Amino acid sequence: MNQSIKPGDNPDLTEERLSGTFDTNSMAAVIYGSDKLAQRRREISEAVSRIPELQDSKPCPFMTREEKILEGSRKSAILNRLLPGLIDLDSFEETVFIHQEVIGIEGHPLALHESLFIPPIATQGTDEQQKKWLGRAQRREIIGCYAQTELGHGSNLRALETTATFDISSQEFILNSPTITSLKWWPGALGKSANWSIVIANLIVHDKNHGPHPFMVQLRDEKSHEPLPGITVGDIGPKMAFNGADNGFLGFENYRIPRENMLMRHSKVTPDGGYIRPPHAKIGYSGMVRVRSRMAAEQGLFLAHALTIAVRYSAIRRQGYLEDRSREVKVLDYQTQQHRLFPSIARAYAFIFCGFETIRLYDQLLIDVQNGNTSGMADLHALTSGLKSVVTHQTGEGIEQARMACGGHGYSMASYISEIYGVAIGGCTYEGENMVMLLQLARYLVKSIEMIQNGKSKNLGPMVAYLAANESEIDLNLGPNEYLKVFQYAARSQAWRATEKFQKLRNSGMSKEQAWNQASVELTRASRLHTRLYIMSTFINHVGSVVDQKIKKVLIDLLNVHITYEVMDIGIYVQGLLSSDQMDLIRNQLYVSLETIRPNAVSLVDSFQISDMQLRSVLGRRDGNVYENLFKWAKSCPLNDKDVLESVTKYLKPMMDKSKL
Numbered sequence: 001m002n003q004s005i006k007p008g009d010n011p012d013l014t015e016e017r018l019s020g021t022f023d024t025n026s027m028a029a030v031i032y033g034s035d036k037l038a039q040r041r042r043e044i045s046e047a048v049s050r051i052p053e054l055q056d057s058k059p060c061p062f063m064t065r066e067e068k069i070l071e072g073s074r075k076s077a078i079l080n081r082l083l084p085g086l087i088d089l090d091s092f093e094e095t096v097f098i099h100q101e102v103i104g105i106e107g108h109p110l111a112l113h114e115s116l117f118i119p120p121i122a123t124q125g126t127d128e129q130q131k132k133w134l135g136r137a138q139r140r141e142i143i144g145c146y147a148q149t150e151l152g153h154g155s156n157l158r159a160l161e162t163t164a165t166f167d168i169s170s171q172e173f174i175l176n177s178p179t180i181t182s183l184k185w186w187p188g189a190l191g192k193s194a195n196w197s198i199v200i201a202n203l204i205v206h207d208k209n210h211g212p213h214p215f216m217v218q219l220r221d222e223k224s225h226e227p228l229p230g231i232t233v234g235d236i237g238p239k240m241a242f243n244g245a246d247n248g249f250l251g252f253e254n255y256r257i258p259r260e261n262m263l264m265r266h267s268k269v270t271p272d273g274g275y276i277r278p279p280h281a282k283i284g285y286s287g288m289v290r291v292r293s294r295m296a297a298e299q300g301l302f303l304a305h306a307l308t309i310a311v312r313y314s315a316i317r318r319q320g321y322l323e324d325r326s327r328e329v330k331v332l333d334y335q336t337q338q339h340r341l342f343p344s345i346a347r348a349y350a351f352i353f354c355g356f357e358t359i360r361l362y363d364q365l366l367i368d369v370q371n372g373n374t375s376g377m378a379d380l381h382a383l384t385s386g387l388k389s390v391v392t393h394q395t396g397e398g399i400e401q402a403r404m405a406c407g408g409h410g411y412s413m414a415s416y417i418s419e420i421y422g423v424a425i426g427g428c429t430y431e432g433e434n435m436v437m438l439l440q441l442a443r444y445l446v447k448s449i450e451m452i453q454n455g456k457s458k459n460l461g462p463m464v465a466y467l468a469a470n471e472s473e474i475d476l477n478l479g480p481n482e483y484l485k486v487f488q489y490a491a492r493s494q495a496w497r498a499t500e501k502f503q504k505l506r507n508s509g510m511s512k513e514q515a516w517n518q519a520s521v522e523l524t525r526a527s528r529l530h531t532r533l534y535i536m537s538t539f540i541n542h543v544g545s546v547v548d549q550k551i552k553k554v555l556i557d558l559l560n561v562h563i564t565y566e567v568m569d570i571g572i573y574v575q576g577l578l579s580s581d582q583m584d585l586i587r588n589q590l591y592v593s594l595e596t597i598r599p600n601a602v603s604l605v606d607s608f609q610i611s612d613m614q615l616r617s618v619l620g621r622r623d624g625n626v627y628e629n630l631f632k633w634a635k636s637c638p639l640n641d642k643d644v645l646e647s648v649t650k651y652l653k654p655m656m657d658k659s660k661l
């Protein structure tokens, strides 16, 4: 049964919920990977709803940027006091969840503290360094951020300019920002809130540059919060979204930190100026891989937010007629609306399933690396590079479709979809700009094909083994695995096409870099198809592992939406494989699958179990009582505090009066 049904709800939504064929709590357990986590999310939402001081002081769209930062800080401080009684402090998921519930998605002063500041200390700091800083950070006696990107360079880490020069005589590193372009730029919470930072700077010992390394750097006085001498720091100004966060700039002028402040679990600088290399050249990049490994789940949830709003609203919005001219139809009954929304529901589920998988893979890699085995790093880097790029892009597309699916009201901030969009598409840029990351995956694909060309196919990892296969005929009556083969065909032919283009250009005498650049559009296409194949196969495997038969049935229906939509979407890449009759068959299967999933649409989004507080959307309210609340929301807009504004008395009225003369 749908657990969201309550008396007083909009009857159209109740009707939808009654038509659902499965238990939404059971589905939530599948979405969040365990009944325990799903249950904890509900309990935390419930507990938060009973604490008046944690409620929004007013709707976020009515707040200025300063008010958002103040509100985020106020709630962070209260949460810090209340957290021990509300969540399991060792659970990262519960910590992220409660902050999002209470503060929302627009960012807050501690957003990066948990995800980008503490993890590098925990994974790249020595035991002594962890003893010194980890407890303080966890107790929030200090607030941290992660300062890597510079005004002049973000994607190309080799060109970072900030230096940390070892001074043997004082046993200190001297930090400098030698140029305007070397100012750190963008780090979240740096602008006004953080007093410590992980700073990525070029390590220079005996005039030799060993490249970017992480340093633990105090930025502000712990008593006065004033910037320390030698530090220039401030906020970079308003952004497209995330305006509850104070992204900042940072410059150093001969700023000294002790030798012990370089994070030295992997690379080391000895007191006499010796440099000990890390076990893998890119181990310092592992904090980024960690964040990327979580992005599929985070983005899937952003998409889930937008879809919860759009699907619920589409069930109460009546517009136009089908057969019955006596009553307008729910817009959710239009095939175009279903085609706009249902494939995105399937993607949101698929992204979350993939996200749990990459989080698990990262956790395993972390254990391996701590035991000295770095062999899995390249695979996970390639996978998460592609996944963050495809998922963020498709999430952005899905959220924008959800907005348009809400018509005019979707454009109002009362829907909150534009804010979700702004926040989510930040992910196309942060943690590695999407094109740049697709090209990282492409390197891996090209190398894999070169292995096949060199007769070493058996050395290929399981994720790229399909590149060596030779599929030329498909029987489409067999279900998901046949669709997977279609996708493998598309990904494989594009990967070979792109590689051969690159090789041909090389063979024509072009430099490696130029040939790569001229093949790069084809290479990024190969990366996208490879990643979409991974998403599809993870979705199929995940559904296959579900035990509850009612849940499995609806997930198979959702999977059918996914596989038929995805194959139609890549039609151009499978022209050599599928006949036009087969394409027509798939198209029809897609339309049938939209109808099949229709009665469960509301229950599928209800299963994300995103509370009204977290959703912050008038259109997406659980009870579906949208119109009266839209009117209330508009009346509460600060512009309506007075009937006659100064803009009128000062300018418009005199203008009109003058025109009358």
Ligand SMILES: CCCCCCCC/C=C\CCCCCCCCCCC/C=C/C(=O)SCCNC(=O)CCNC(=O)[C@H](O)C(C)(C)COP(=O)(O)OP(=O)(O)OC[C@H]1O[C@@H](n2cnc3c(N)ncnc32)[C@H](O)[C@@H]1OP(=O)(O)O
Pocket: 093, 096, 097, 100, 111, 112, 116, 146, 148, 149, 154, 155, 156, 157, 158, 188, 282, 285, 286, 288, 289, 294, 297, 298, 301, 302, 355, 356, 359, 377, 378, 381, 429, 430, 431, 432, 433, 436, 440, 443, 444
């Ligand atoms: C349990 C689930 C619940 C989760 C959900 C919770 C629910 C709550 C939901 C929502 C929560 C909401 C929370 C949202 C919060 C959002 C907060 C937003 C915060 C945003 C924070 C942003 C931070 C940042 O952006 S930090 C800065 C990031 N910067 C970058 O990413 C820079 C990108 N550039 C690079 O990484 C590198 O420059 C590069 C990789 C592109 C190139 O590096 P380079 O050294 O030049 O290397 P290259 O020559 O290209 O390659 C050489 C070889 O090295 C290999 N390689 C590269 N990197 C790695 C690596 N990391 N690991 C392994 N190997 C690597 C590369 O492949 C080459 O190999 P080859 O063999 O030679 O080909």
Ligand SMILES: Cc1cc2nc3c(=O)[nH]c(=O)nc-3n(C[C@H](O)[C@H](O)[C@H](O)COP(=O)(O)OP(=O)(O)OC[C@H]3O[C@@H](n4cnc5c(N)ncnc54)[C@H](O)[C@@H]3O)c2cc1C
Pocket: 112, 116, 146, 147, 148, 149, 152, 153, 154, 155, 156, 185, 186, 187, 188, 242, 247, 426, 429, 430, 431, 432, 433, 434, 435, 436, 439
């Ligand atoms: C919301 C948000 C939060 C952020 N938070 C942080 C933070 O906490 N800490 C931090 O350190 N940074 C942070 N950043 C910065 C972020 O990591 C960088 O903006 C990102 O890595 C992209 O780098 P860039 O801005 O230099 O883009 P650029 O590299 O300048 O990209 C511009 C264009 O050039 C293209 N391009 C660049 N290189 C190549 C290439 N080799 N081949 C092909 N095309 C290329 C890109 O595809 C893009 O189209 C944040 C950014 C945002 C938007």
